[in-house]
Amino acid sequence: MRWNRIRTKLITLLLIATIVPTMSTMVITYINNYQSLQERTLEENKKLIYQGKHNLQNMLHDLNQSSLFVYTNFEFFKMLERGYDDAYMEAQAYAVMQNMESSMRHIHQVYMYRNEVKRAILVAQSLPHRKYESEAYEPAANYAKQGIQIQPTYMSETYGFAPSTQWKPSVPVFTLHRPIYKVPSTKELGLLSIDVKLEAISEITDQLYAKDKEQLYIVDQNGYVMYAEDETLLGKPLQKPWLSDNLLASETKGNFEYDNALFVHESIDSPIAQWTLVKEMPKRYLLQDTNRTLMFNMVLLSISTLIIIGATLWISIRITKPIAQLMRYMNQIQAGKMNVNIQVDSHDEIGIMSKRFRDMMKTINDLIVQEYKLELANKTNQLKALQAQINPHFMNNALQSIGTLALKHDAPHIYSLLSAVAKMMRYSMYNDKSTATLREEVDHVKAYLQLQGQRFEHAFEVDMDIDPSTLSVIVPKMTLQPIVENYFKHGLDRTVQGGLLRITSRWHAPDTLEISVLDNGFGIAPDKLMLLNEKLQAAGTTPVPTKRSTIMYEPNNPNNLLSSQEEEKSLYMDGNIPSEESVSCIGLVNVMTRLQLFSSYPASMQLEAVEPHGTSVKILLKVGRETE
Structure with missing residues (x-):
């Protein structure tokens, strides 16, 4: 067997994989079992x-409730509050303390001291013990001064009472010390101490x-x-x-x-x-159970090792057979046979991979066909663009003749309009020239605006603020006119007077030209304005050639087909959008693309809303002060 064959490698690796993991698994299993046992424990x-915790909390809750009997027994508390000192009061005190002692079976004894009459009462084993004209038991009094306190476990005491043969031996207890207040004030009427046997805790x-x-x-x-x-x-x-x-x-x-x-x-x-x-x-x-688990796992691992070694050869052959078949299919495809019938017999991972490869080849074939269709569509569009490139010499000569006739009939205004049309025709005749100066662009726009002024009966005003130092800057041909044309197609309100179109040019930076076209027309909806700016930004990311003259405004250039007038019309709020007036209209996206292709530096076009209504188009073009 050659080492470069996958079957040889697979058999060798599987045999190695049955020895090293087995030995390491024993150690890992021990650690894992210990950790698992530790986590489970x-x-x-x-x-x-x-x-x-909850059982102890319940015990403390019961103890707290028992100590509150001095307050919940209304009759006793009123007598205690008023300082009564008679037999009936003694009986009431004994009854309350006996109720406390019997409320929990682990209460060892109850001690109460009354400040006003200086009397101590101790109830142990349901028997009362009294001490008159005495001071409070000092340890209990010290704890009570700090509020409600539980004294840590100690051997029970008699609270200063003389020992009696009737009392049981001292036992471990913890004590709740509670001062008795004349509520709602903080005046102390006495103190209460309840000894609880440690058995109350140990049973839990x-x-x-x-x-x-x-x-x-x-x-x-x-x-x-x-x-x-x-x-x-x-x-x-x-x-x-x-x-x-x-x-x-x-x-x-x-x-x-x-x-x-x-x-x-x-x-x-x-x-x-x-x-x-x-x-x-x-x-x-904790390790006692882990060690027993380790021995059991070692036996299982030994058996598993034998099974793995026996299955290694069968697995290697079973896996590599469909892989070898798939390699034969790949060799046929590499030889140029793209429509290979890939047969898939298994349903495991190799079978899934073969199915995915078959689907991938189908997708590739479909994409190839689609690419051919796209190429054919591009050729068709280029043909249409070439058909629209016919030089308008005939129309220009005809307009000259009509203008001469208008002068003969004393109609100079008609002659002026025809001259503007002829000027625009001559400007578009130079199809072999893709650039122009800003002065030529401005003159072309002035002729266009003269015609639009006649068409719309001067329903708008034009304000041009052109920096003379910018007129010699070279820009792509047909940069301004498509932007100005958008105002008349989408923004001009024909029903009212007072339309405004402002065209400015200035130096935004020493080497950056800024051209701005602002109107007070209908404006653009905010969401559609954002969409159009995104498209302009995407057009601005077009790879820039090293020479700006590589691709410019050429009717036979596919880049001129980047923007659709129908798509631009959908972005405007005005529902009564006029139909197309010229097949030569260049969309904003097309203008942005040509600006990007014109210079080796980045260019930008930004649309903004104007208050209260209107649109502003701003172009920034880095030209390095290039002149003719």
């Missing part, structure tokens, strides 16, 4: 921690992690431990390098990796506490 734990957290393998922490906004499996950490600042202020910020959640462990955290926000729930998962615990 993170997602599962995020959902688990999220559920635990035990379902969130695997003990002895993972760790779970609940810390408050100050970094103190509310819950941890290690009881020595309870109530103390959590001294962990991964703990940061950002982690303790409210309304945060997410995950991070630190010291070969994954961490998932959720913030727990409630009116009485801002906690952060953090779960730590060592990677060594």
Whole structure:
């Protein structure tokens, strides 16, 4: 087998491809499985921690509602507010505190202190304990001064009451301290402290992690431990390098990796506490499932390798056969047989490629036929242009004879008009000359305007402001007259007097000629004005020849066919557009094309609307002060 054959290359590459990928796949699979397992573990734990967060929020909500019993019991609060101190008040206070204790099964005891009567009440195991003429328990009072606070986990105390054999042993609790205000003022009537057993948290957290393998922490906004499996950490600042202020910020959640462990955290926000729930998962615990998955994948990869090697030869032959057939078709097309019947037997990618190649050849053949038709149409248009090129000597001589007859009959005005027509005829006789001076162009336009003035009974005025230094500039022949003609074809309002046509020329820059034709006619619709400017800009991008005399205004030049009068008429707002008056009318796009071909420098033509109505055509032509 020769190496330059695709079949040889395919077999060799496929055999290599069955060895290198297999070995690398084992490593990649291990990494991918680990990453997938890590991502899956993170997602599962995020959902688990999220559920635990809501359970803890519900517990804090219930605790908050229980502490509000002092306000929701209207009769008790009014008596407390007015400073009542009798047996009935004592009974009401005990009833309210007993309701608090029984509202949650994990409430250990409830402590209340009344500032006005200096009395402390402690309800533990539904039994009341009172202390008269005493100060508030100092730790509780210190927390209450800061508003509603939850004291981090600690071993329960008796709030300064003498120990009793009836009390149960001290247990880990966290305490809600709430000052009692004389609402709506901020005057303190007393304080309330509710001890909640740590079991209220542990019953929820035990379902969130695997003990002895993972760790779970609940810390408050100050970094103190509310819950941890290690009881020595309870109530103390959590001294962990991964703990940061950002982690303790409210309304945060997410995950991070630190010291070969994954961490998932959720913030727990409630009116009485801002906690952060953090779960730590060592990677060594996660890799147990990954290693088992790796062994299973290695067995599958070994089997797959054998199957791939066995299928390599069959695949290479199956793929290369239709490719070789397609190459034979290409050789026939290269030899000139364009109508090759390309047979496609397969429906795979090679078959699709063969179908696309067949469709491409059909498109190419159609384009060749279309190109022949376009070439034929261009020849026809050139023939029509040549037919319109007949020199008007006969018409010029006839006009001279008619003018002489007009003078004999004492009609000088008719003679003047005939002279203007003859002047225009003579100007158009020089078909072999494609350029003219601006003076010749202006004279030609003056003759044209003289005839139009007679036709429209002087319904318009002409204002010419021509810089004398610009008259010697050479420009393409028939540049001004087509632009002026557009005013009479599309812009002149024949029903009213006061039409204005202003023609100016000046130096826009030392080497740039500016020609402007402005009228106060109907104007052009904004959308159609934009369309016409786009066409003029497109005409201005025509490749410029190195010599300006290469292509100019020549009747037999296909470039003169670039613009259609019918297309220009559709751009004007006036619906009563007159029919064509001259087959020699040159469109604006044609003028722009000839200006571009005239000079080796860029030329531009811009149409603008004139307020309140009218149109301005501005030409910029870089001529370098060329003269005759």
